[in-house]
Amino acid sequence: MSSEFKELIRKGDELLNRLDALPDSEAKSLAFGLLKALDAIHRRSLGRLIEELKQREGVAMIKQLAEDESVAALLEMYDLLPLDEKARAEKALETVLEYIHSHDGRLEVLGVEDGMVSLRLSGSCLTCPGSALTLNLMVESALREHMPGFKGMHIEDPSGQRTTIMARAQQAKWIPIAAADSVAPGTMRAFEVAGASVLLCNLGGKFYAYANACPGTDRPLHAGQLVQAIIFCPWHNCRFDVRTGARLMGMAGSGDLKALPISLEDGQIKLSVS
Numbered sequence: 001m002s003s004e005f006k007e008l009i010r011k012g013d014e015l016l017n018r019l020d021a022l023p024d025s026e027a028k029s030l031a032f033g034l035l036k037a038l039d040a041i042h043r044r045s046l047g048r049l050i051e052e053l054k055q056r057e058g059v060a061m062i063k064q065l066a067e068d069e070s071v072a073a074l075l076e077m078y079d080l081l082p083l084d085e086k087a088r089a090e091k092a093l094e095t096v097l098e099y100i101h102s103h104d105g106r107l108e109v110l111g112v113e114d115g116m117v118s119l120r121l122s123g124s125c126l127t128c129p130g131s132a133l134t135l136n137l138m139v140e141s142a143l144r145e146h147m148p149g150f151k152g153m154h155i156e157d158p159s160g161q162r163t164t165i166m167a168r169a170q171q172a173k174w175i176p177i178a179a180a181d182s183v184a185p186g187t188m189r190a191f192e193v194a195g196a197s198v199l200l201c202n203l204g205g206k207f208y209a210y211a212n213a214c215p216g217t218d219r220p221l222h223a224g225q226l227v228q229a230i231i232f233c234p235w236h237n238c239r240f241d242v243r244t245g246a247r248l249m250g251m252a253g254s255g256d257l258k259a260l261p262i263s264l265e266d267g268q269i270k271l272s273v274s
């Protein structure tokens, strides 16, 4: 996707988020009502147009038109892109790949049957709790959004073991928290997100997020240090593995860090708050 088109989409998302944050609930409700009405008009007219083209054996023409990214994005927005279910799932998951690849992982769509998407996950992100959370939330969010009839997913690991995750009742909400380049490799920073403190760590370009609280005392960790793959708590020197959140030493029995689901999209780190 061209950077100009990405910027248009980013701007639209930003305006929607700003609208959602307005304190005037009446104005907000009117604006969202208007957007919904426009959306319904576009959905109906585009749907009719594509249906008519299909009946006139115009699928090849639709595919040709969809080679233009703006046409493809518009048709995709209204689930009108003529793709088979596997290709639709692959397209839906394009937004997840940046994060998975950044953790040296691979995600492959094996097939789709009766609303269930079969995926294979391999690579080092299998052992990363942040990636596991991302899979549970971000993969599901993307599939729910772009695949009508999505019911759940079967996730297969390299040994062939399968885990089935059914779609949850509510869509996860992702909040942009920082530009990826605002946290340098080998450092960590705290961010306030939806009233909670989040510790974002960058280990050689791989991002990990945890609740910014040392288990046992809940004191913040961000003034500590990230040395190689170890987080040193500044208060009593407890140590944690940044890749897994596991406690390495100190305050035995008080537990590991709480991993939070993050994703990386277009250079932005996003956190799921649902």
Ligand code: FES
Binding pocket: 214, 215, 217, 218, 219, 233, 234, 235, 236, 237, 238, 250, 251
């Ligand atoms: S608060 Fe972290 S080691 Fe005591």
